[in-house]
Amino acid sequence: MKAEELRAIQAPLKDRYREQPEAALVTLKAEGRIEKGITCAVQTGKALVEAGLHPATGGNGLSACSGNMLLEALAACAGVTLGAVATAIGVEIRKGTVRAEGDLDFRGTLGVSKDTPVGLQRVRLLFDLETDATEELLTTLLRLTERYCVVYQTLRRSPEISISHHVTHSGNKN
Known part of the structure; x- marks a missing residue:
């Protein structure tokens, strides 16, 4: 896809979201x-x-593993975002990989150590790119990828999370 094609696809969406901000709010579900x-x-x-x-x-x-799935979502989102940003700013990526790694101490998850946090403690996002882009353009590419990657920003900013439940009783009292 070329930059002009991407702009043509996104321009009406951007215009709509400027005029009707509520239209930009979408609830994703899993x-x-x-x-x-x-x-x-x-x-x-x-x-x-x-x-x-x-x-x-x-x-x-x-x-x-759900932890791996989280890292897969980060890698996928970062890769798509990098591709879109590269297209928008005219950086040709001939070949590239994105890798997300996370360190997790399972003593927390298993309750072995109450002092050990549950969850990923450190996350690294690594890009390996084949491109002729200048160092200045690469810096811009990575800065904008970081800024616009939904999963990356969600992990960085910790969204408000709530838990609720609904129970249906089957009549069995076992």
Whole structure:
């Protein structure tokens, strides 16, 4: 895709969002179905993914790890964002990879150490790019990728999160 094509696609959207800010607010959704064997089946845009325990917490390694899925979402979002920004500012990326890595101490998750946080403690986002872009353009590319990557910014800013529940009783009192 060329910069002009991207601008042509996005211009009417930007105009609409300027005139009607409420139109820009979209609720994204994901739903999982709790399955047997300590798994949860999540429908992605293309496939059903069964998430389960990581081997470091007793899983068999056959199910996807939710922590890895989070890093996959970060890598995917950063890659798409970098591609869009590169297109918009005229940087040709001949070839590229994006890798997200995260350090997690499973003592927190397993309750072995109450002083160990649960969750990823450090996350690294690494790009390997084949391009002739100048160092100045690469700096701009990475700065704008960081600024506009939804998953990256969500992780950096910690959104407000709430939990609720609904219980349906089946009549069984076991």
